[in-house]
Amino acid sequence: MQKQTKAIRIQADKSQNREHSVPLYLTSSFAFESAEQGKALFEETEEGNIYSRFSNPNVSEFVAKVCMLENAEDGIATGTGMAAVFASMAGLLKSGDHLVACRALFGSAHQIITQILSKWGITHTYVDASATEAEWEAAMQPNTRMVYLETPSNPGLELVDLEMLGRLKQKYGFILNVDNCFATPILQTPIDFGADLSVHSATKYMDGQGRVLGGIVVGRADLIQPIRFFARHTGPSLSPFNAWVLSKSLETLDLRMERHCRNALQLAEALDAHTDVERVLYPFLPSHPQYDLAKRQMSAGGAIVTIELEGGFERVSAFFDALQIPTLSSNLGDSRTIVTNPNTTTHAKLKPEEKAALGITPGLIRISVGLEAIEDLIDDFTQAVEKSADVVKEKVA
Numbered sequence: 001m002q003k004q005t006k007a008i009r010i011q012a013d014k015s016q017n018r019e020h021s022v023p024l025y026l027t028s029s030f031a032f033e034s035a036e037q038g039k040a041l042f043e044e045t046e047e048g049n050i051y052s053r054f055s056n057p058n059v060s061e062f063v064a065k066v067c068m069l070e071n072a073e074d075g076i077a078t079g080t081g082m083a084a085v086f087a088s089m090a091g092l093l094k095s096g097d098h099l100v101a102c103r104a105l106f107g108s109a110h111q112i113i114t115q116i117l118s119k120w121g122i123t124h125t126y127v128d129a130s131a132t133e134a135e136w137e138a139a140m141q142p143n144t145r146m147v148y149l150e151t152p153s154n155p156g157l158e159l160v161d162l163e164m165l166g167r168l169k170q171k172y173g174f175i176l177n178v179d180n181c182f183a184t185p186i187l188q189t190p191i192d193f194g195a196d197l198s199v200h201s202a203t204k205y206m207d208g209q210g211r212v213l214g215g216i217v218v219g220r221a222d223l224i225q226p227i228r229f230f231a232r233h234t235g236p237s238l239s240p241f242n243a244w245v246l247s248k249s250l251e252t253l254d255l256r257m258e259r260h261c262r263n264a265l266q267l268a269e270a271l272d273a274h275t276d277v278e279r280v281l282y283p284f285l286p287s288h289p290q291y292d293l294a295k296r297q298m299s300a301g302g303a304i305v306t307i308e309l310e311g312g313f314e315r316v317s318a319f320f321d322a323l324q325i326p327t328l329s330s331n332l333g334d335s336r337t338i339v340t341n342p343n344t345t346t347h348a349k350l351k352p353e354e355k356a357a358l359g360i361t362p363g364l365i366r367i368s369v370g371l372e373a374i375e376d377l378i379d380d381f382t383q384a385v386e387k388s389a390d391v392v393k394e395k396v397a
């Protein structure tokens with residue numbers, strides 16, 4: 001069966017009510033039919049639900065679907081994407097270990113690595129997304145236990161070569177941990193390139209409609225085991241309600257990503273052709289510096305388009321004022337198109353040299369392309385590009 005069919009057909013077992021749509025299991029705990037069963041469940045000689053911090057039918061259904069989509073053996077869901085990222089590190093790393101990470105990281109992942117893991121004697125080395133194989137190798141130490149990265153990155157849309165890292169993993173024996181949030185398993189399955197773990201903020205495309213928070217880490221069963229132990233006892237569990245919403249959303253993920261990516265490519269092409277747009281970054285535009293790599297490891301370019309407008313914050317401000325359709329928000333991965341200026345919002349706290357390394361300039365705009373009719377988006381972005389260019393010209397004159 002195709003993945004799309006399975007994403008729709010994988011379901012929690014039906015109850016005696018024969019419901020067609022999976023019910024919501026809003027229960028903190030589960031009853032034992034006998035003292036014997038309670039004993040067996042705790043001894044793990046019998047599989048079953050005990051308490052929703054450990055497992056819950058709605059959460060298990062969501063995990064089963066993501067494992068299927070990612071070609072993963074096992075997984076664990078969490079209340080947010082950051083809880084998944086943290087659990088994937090805290091469950092596997094110990095004092096004295098070294099982590100190699102790609103520099104272009106989601107802000108909170110950067111904080112975990114530099115401010116939290118460091119307190120426990122876990123050291124790190126950052127590598128640029130565009131680093132060569134030799135540069136990645138130069139970062140390796142005898143105690144390097146994990147390599148952590150995002151591809152494509154936020155907001156610069158830089159790609160890391162997963163096949164190359166899969167090869168390095170054979171040589172150095174690290175755990176390859178990939179945040180696959182931007183691509184989703186529909187466009188990219190890191191495990192097929194040798195990754196051991198794939199983590200997600202399910203808050204983004206998996207929900208895709210800006211309703212709930214959630215996270216998940218899937219991968220090798222022997223690595224998920226210590227992560228599950230960590231999560232079971234520290235409690236970053238996903239709520240059954242959010243799992244129910246997310247599992248339903250996975251039924252349409254493939255369909256939504258197809259439209260998201262088609263819209264994003266068309267908008268990127270239209271803006272690229274416009275003389276008042278300084279630069280357009282999109283992995284599936286031939287002008288992207290890693291276009292060939294994008295074509296090798298992704299089946300479509302994703303739904304984030306990053307553009308650069310000349311005229312700094314003043315231009316950005318006029319551009320945002322002129323836009324009629326998009327929402328101004330720092331979130332992404334929504335049916336509604338969202339624009340943000342990373343320099344003054346998501347990445348505002350970075351030092352100037354960190355911004356420079358990530359290509360974050362005052363005129364950079366991240367567009368999370370939604371599911372609206374593409375004609376409307378192109379018209380709206382085009383008029384706002386032109387209107388904002390005029391506003392800036394008038395001020396100069």
Ligand SMILES: *Cc1c(COP(=O)(O)O)cnc(C)c1O
Nearest residue numbers: 080081082106179181201203214
């Ligand atoms: C949003 C995001 C996260 C964090 O997810 P939350 O659900 O907000 O905790 C992690 N990584 C990436 C790439 C993200 O976009």
